[in-house]
Amino acid sequence: MKYYVTPEEIAAGKITDVYFRRTEQTLKARGIHKRVVAEVIAKGLPEDWEWGILGGVEEAAELLAGLPVEARALPEGSAFYPWEPVLTVEGYYEEFGAYETAILGMLCQASGIMTVAARCKLAACERPVISFGARRVHPLIVPLAERCAYAGGCDGVSTVYAAELLGITPSGTMPHSLCLLMGSTAAAIIAFDEVIERGAPRVALVDTFGDEKFEAVAAAEAIGKRLDAVRLDTPGSRRGDFKRILEEVRWELDLRGFEKVKIFVSGGITEKTIQELNAYADGYGVGTRITAAPTVDFALDIVEVDGKPLAKRGKESGRKELVRCRKCGLRAVMPAMQFARRGSRRMPKCECGGTLEPILEPLVARGRRTGKPQTIEQIRDRVKAQAHFATIGPTEG
Helix, strand or coil: CCCCCCHHHHHCCCCCCHHHHHHHHHHHHHCCCCEEEEEEEECCCCCCCCCEECCCHHHHHHHHCCCCCEEEECCCCCEECCCCCCEEEEEEHHHHHHHHHHHHHHHHHHHHHHHHHHHHHHHHCCCCEEECCHHHCCHHHHHHHHHHHHHHCCCEECCHHHHHHHCCCCCCCCCHHHHHHHCCHHHHHHHHHHHCCCCCCCEEECCCCCCHHHHHHHHHHHHHHHCCEEEECCCHHHHCCHHHHHHHHHHHHHHCCCCCCEEEEECCCCHHHHHHHCCCCCEEEECHHHHCCCCCCEEEEEEEECCEECCCCCCCCCCEEEEEECCCCCEEEEEHHHCCCCCCCCCCECCCCCEEEECCEEEEECCEECCCCCCHHHHHHHHHHHHHCHHHCCCEC
């Protein structure tokens, strides 16, 4: 039995809630053919997030590019805030309405993963963060999840295929199974060092059999200066004061001349854990927290019908512009009718005197993609730049 969908089946509109199909049937039967403007917003964000990182735009663009619509969006990897339109679509409703389910699915999950990845990377203060979460999602979507993790700021991913697609080298250390099968931590790192190519970092897993500080010392003494790092994946039931365990490991390694051996931590790591352990950890493997990240609850709603502002309760009517002040960085949502297009002498001014510029960019025009698709490195650069400044505050206006 096949419990997955192909890109062709998505493009055929098979991933849709049935009420969209019934809406199409009803509109067709009554001869209703109206042009609408719809926008995607999140009224709130998960947990205590003040901002999110937008993901899934490139996938949504591929789907929309096959439809007779006009679309604008924030570029993938952009920071966004609640109540900001991140994607707008204009066209006849029956020509794109059935794709609402798929578009939201693309944006909601990808944005959640990218946001958590960005938050973890910020918390790590430039220390490496590797995505270890492939085993927490269905294998069919591992490449998607790993792409989002890497785009959001992770320095590497663990799975071979996802790394191949991203054009990077997969990242990993050794599993407990190698230590168990070799009989000791020292025997495992010796075998690893003798067998695995020199380009792969020598990182010993030091929580399999005994106290982490003793296993760390044993691994360091086993292969000497060739040891790059030790990894602690200590079970929660054995952690106690985990920060204190890291401190002891660091002390024992330094005392014996292994100051250059780094400490890598994994297992139940979150943004909060990272902040607590930064004093002694040199890098992190983050699994469940990233790939099983909370989804962003985006909604796609009609805001204009045949040129007239019209929206459901709880939603502002009319097409809008998301703008940012070139001088002070203030962001605001404005009615489109009050906003002059870029280059006009009537461009509105911010209270600080700066010019307010639209930041939604053309995505699809007349059913065709505008511009070139964003590369993964362009998206990563955007996330890095915007995540650091995302705390400027939520949208006003």
